[in-house]
Amino acid sequence: MKKIFQLALGIITSVGGFLEIGSVTTSAQAGAQFGYRLLWPILFGTICLIFLIEMSGRLAAVSKHTIVDALRERFGFPFFFVVLVGIALVAFMVLIAELGGIGFALQLLTGISFPLWALPVSFFVWLLMWKGTFSLIENGASLLGLVTLSFAVAAIKMHPDWSGVASGLLPTMPEADKARYGFLTVSILGATISPYLMYFYSSGAIEDEWDRSYIPMNRVIATFGMTFGGFLSMAVLVAAALALQPRGIQVDTFPQAALLTTTALPRWGFYLFALSMLFACFGAALEISLSIAYFFSQGFGWNWSEDLEPSKNSRFAFVYTLIIILAAIPLLLGVDPIKVTMMSMALTSATLPFAIVPFLFLMNDPIYLGKFRNGWISNSVVAIVILISFALALISIPLEIIGG
Amino acid sequence: MKRFLVVPLVLAVACKPPTAAEQMDSILSWVSTAGMAGDAWLRHTTPDKYTRQTLELSDQTLLQIGADLLKSPPPSIDSAVLDSVLTRSRFHIAQMARLVVEKNAPDFQKQLDSLRLDQKLVKELAGSVGSSQ
Numbered sequence: 001m002k003k004i005f006q007l008a009l010g011i012i013t014s015v016g017g018f019l020e021i022g023s024v025t026t027s028a029q030a031g032a033q034f035g036y037r038l039l040w041p042i043l044f045g046t047i048c049l050i051f052l053i054e055m056s057g058r059l060a061a062v063s064k065h066t067i068v069d070a071l072r073e074r075f076g077f078p079f080f081f082v083v084l085v086g087i088a089l090v091a092f093m094v095l096i097a098e099l100g101g102i103g104f105a106l107q108l109l110t111g112i113s114f115p116l117w118a119l120p121v122s123f124f125v126w127l128l129m130w131k132g133t134f135s136l137i138e139n140g141a142s143l144l145g146l147v148t149l150s151f152a153v154a155a156i157k158m159h160p161d162w163s164g165v166a167s168g169l170l171p172t173m174p175e176a177d178k179a180r181y182g183f184l185t186v187s188i189l190g191a192t193i194s195p196y197l198m199y200f201y202s203s204g205a206i207e208d209e210w211d212r213s214y215i216p217m218n219r220v221i222a223t224f225g226m227t228f229g230g231f232l233s234m235a236v237l238v239a240a241a242l243a244l245q246p247r248g249i250q251v252d253t254f255p256q257a258a259l260l261t262t263t264a265l266p267r268w269g270f271y272l273f274a275l276s277m278l279f280a281c282f283g284a285a286l287e288i289s290l291s292i293a294y295f296f297s298q299g300f301g302w303n304w305s306e307d308l309e310p311s312k313n314s315r316f317a318f319v320y321t322l323i324i325i326l327a328a329i330p331l332l333l334g335v336d337p338i339k340v341t342m343m344s345m346a347l348t349s350a351t352l353p354f355a356i357v358p359f360l361f362l363m364n365d366p367i368y369l370g371k372f373r374n375g376w377i378s379n380s381v382v383a384i385v386i387l388i389s390f391a392l393a394l395i396s397i398p399l400e401i402i403g404g
Numbered sequence: 405m406k407r408f409l410v411v412p413l414v415l416a417v418a419c420k421p422p423t424a425a426e427q428m429d430s431i432l433s434w435v436s437t438a439g440m441a442g443d444a445w446l447r448h449t450t451p452d453k454y455t456r457q458t459l460e461l462s463d464q465t466l467l468q469i470g471a472d473l474l475k476s477p478p479p480s481i482d483s484a485v486l487d488s489v490l491t492r493s494r495f496h497i498a499q500m501a502r503l504v505v506e507k508n509a510p511d512f513q514k515q516l517d518s519l520r521l522d523q524k525l526v527k528e529l530a531g532s533v534g535s536s537q
Contacts, residue, residue, distance in 0.1 A: 108454055249436045250433040262449055270444065270451075
């Protein structure tokens with residue numbers, strides 16, 4: 001009975017925690033500019049994510065290692081340190097974007113400009129990290145994030161052309177704006193396949209003391225949670241394609257994105273959008289802060305657990321305190337979170353090979369996984385992710401500049 | 405060696421400023437944003453502050469993009485027509501922002517109707533620039 005409850009909670013929180021500023025922004029921009037054409041990177045990214053999340057949970061349940069623990073142990077500290085710097089920097093940029101997203105959501109609700117929210121928002125995120133437990137962060141924020149289901153309601157209420165939606169699931173090239181199309185593809189994949197999710201998930205499995213009996217549950221949570229989450233990203237794109245594209249509105253700023261749901265849900269659409277962004281970005285900010293703290297603490301061999309008192313793992317608490325303070329600074333200076341989001345999503349794509357190649361080695365290592373090593377399907381999917389992410393890494397920087 | 409030559413070349417090409425078609429798309433986007441935000445306000449579905457801030461942002465952005473575009477207007481459009489439609493649009497948007505503060509829905513509706521006419525013209529201009537490039 002306990003496991004059924006955990007399973008249901010795991011799926012619900014995966015859905016509620018799926019959307020964040022990156023997935024909303026990239027999907028909204030894609031739908032507003034290219035209609036349904038960019039549904040395929042969401043589909044592709046979600047399939048890859050299902051495999052990667054399942055592997056992260058399996059590694060933790062079988063080997064009792066988080067990904068970071070195992071990476072450091074298997075490849076040595078110098079190699080790990082290179083990976084650490086790259087991934088932590090990108091995750092830090094994503095944190096800036098998420099805190100900015102919370103500020104923008106509060107600006108929509110109150111009219112008070114988002115830089116003024118930088119300090120109170122950062123303080124509140126830090127306070128929850130300091131006082132909260134892992135389950136509060138994992139479940140509380142994600143349950144609030146279920147308000148993002150309003151995007152699915154909005155998309156369905158606008159009666160999309162389902163054959164058009166289906167055709168968007170197959171890759172096609174537009175006649176014009178090819179560079180922008182490529183950049184948005186890169187950004188959507190970066191937003192969907194975020195390495196921090198893998199680190200968070202494997203650390204969470206250790207925090208929740210998973211063992212081999214959790215392997216079937218892990219598979220179901222990864223499959224259903226990520227699939228429903230992917231549907232929500234698609235719903236944002238479909239809503240943008242129907243509400244904004246016919247009017248020629250591009251999503252360059254948050255006030256433009258806020259119009260996404262006002263047509264389909266006239267009475268509550270604006271407020272549901274603002275609340276969706278507030279809770280989605282809030283949950284993501286907590287998860288990313290925690291992931292970076294996990295990353296450093298596990299990498300350097302310090303004590304770590306969100307369930308411990310800060311005095312018992314002071315270096316872990318110091319890391320998240322420091323990064324939250326640092327992330328607030330650019331927002332105080334008025335840096336546009338949407339621009340940071342788009343840059344960080346493209347850079348996420350660029351760092352995917354560094355995160356995933358060593359992970360593939362780990363997942364095939366009998367010392368860590370024994371008979372639970374990857375099968376050919378998992379390996380093939382991960383290999384495809386590696387190939388694509390290498391290609392994306394090569395093209396994402398110039399595309400970022402062309403994309404503006 | 406070729407690789408070292410290709411990378412700066414790609415970056416140099418990539419660093420190009422926005423084209424006239426992209427600028428016209430941005431102008432259309434902001435005029436339409438003002439129109440949609442105005443519609444939403446008239447239906448009482450968005451707060452006053454959001455509407456006013458969005459209208460002011462549209463006005464400022466149109467001023468900036470319009471000034472850039474009019475420095476070297478595309479040959480396919482009459483720059484006097486573009487200047488005139490931009491000036492009118494910005495005027496309607498500024499009036500709408502003022503009328504939100506006054507909560508004057510009837511006059512707001514009139515300005516919105518006028519903005520709609522200019523929006524059509526902007527769409528045609530954007531189409532003509534897009535098809536000529």
